Amino acid sequence: MALRGDSAFAPDWARTLVDPLAFAHEQRCLSYVWTFLGFTDDVEKDGDWFRASLATRSVFVQRFGTELKGFENVCAHRFYPLRTKDKGNGPIVCGFHHWRYDHDGSAIGIPKCQENFGTVSRALGARLNPIEIATCGTLVFGRFPASGKRCSLADFLGPGFPILATLSRSPHKPLALSHELAANWKLGLQITFDDYHTVAVHPTTFGKTGYLDREKLTYARFGAHSALINSDRPQVFEELSAACADGSFRPTCYCILQILPNFLVALFRSDRDIFQCCIQQFVPVAHNRSLLRAWVYPAPFPVEGPWHARLWRHASDLVRNRLVQHYSRRVIREDNTICESVQAVAHQIERPPYLAALEERIGWFEQSYRQLVAEGQDVLANIPERTDGRPAAGNVLT
Secondary structure, three states: OOEOOOOOOOOOOOOHHOOHHHHHHHHHHHOOEEEEEEEEHHOOOOEEEEEEEOEEEEEEEEEEEEEEEEEEOOOOOOOOOOOOOOEOOOOOOOOOOOOOEEOOOOOEEEEOOOHHOOOOOOHOOOEEEEEEEEOOEEEEEEOOOOOOOOOOOHHHHHOOHHHHHHOOOOOOEEEHHHHHHEEEEHHHHHHHOOOOOOHHHHHOOOOHHHHHHHOHEEEEOOOOEEEEOOOOOOOOOOHHHHHHHOOOOOOOEEEEEEOEEEEEEEEEEEEEEEEEEEEEEEEEOOOEEEEEEEEEEEEEOOOOOOOOHHHHHHHHOOOOOOOOHHHHHHHHHHHHHHHHHHHHHHHOOOOOOEOOOOOOOOOOHHHHHHHHHHHHHHHHHHOOOOOOOOOOOOOOOO
């Protein structure tokens, strides 16, 4: 039976798809939510750094000894981006005027500081805007700081934490894919919650006939997030989390975890008992544009069985990985075409959608999304007014 999305969707839910100001406010609210930024593998050595996007704001993460620090990628002096490449190694030095910063983001080396500012570098008090950093397995998350008691990354992910930690620990370097999407990030993410579209959109990859049987799937909701597991056992998600926590988990079926605001990890079978993982993130760029970042890699579980089976697995991985890459790109292209077509008529959306039983998790996403935006609005409401008298919170979504 088809369901209306009224209970999950705000009447003007599509406003951020067409209104740049509404989109900008949404992103400012979500900047206080734990968001995936990158991998610890890219910051293994002292001085290593990578650049990322946090709610449309450029940031970078850098290793200082045993500690990871994050900062907004803007010099405190004249706002030049400190990191102009995707990754690298070296001290924090601005390419515009050679201002140098330490591991706390304080300006410690300002050329001719006494002559130009009448004081020494440290006394000037110039600092980079920090971001909070936490890790789960090899995954690096960040958020902008805010006052008041806030949940840790482990609390935010809940029972999904050990699953993500386990699935992220691959001994193989992931194959990175990147696709520009001429659509709002929410449209890209929503199609990953949709188990109803595969026959129409993916006939050459998932089959021309036969829809998924909702009764044979488990949808699990944990905090703001959700999961799909191709099993009808009611407690399968809890069992998966516990097995990942104690190290006993071995994959037997497809599963996918969607982590708000814009991140997911999928575990899928690529050949008999061989599984692969796929990480995806829909990075917001503008109200009508986003960037899909994806990584595909063999699932991080030991090859079991006789020696010749293990040997064949290693010998066939190269071909298998190329096939997985090929089909992943095809599925992404097919989904992107749908999302871009919806974006083209987004200005005509005036009501919530109908949701099929196989689209239930889209409704969950909208409910959680609205809650996170509301929490972000509360944070903004408590930020002191700007020096020009305007409220720091800016326009408020209704």
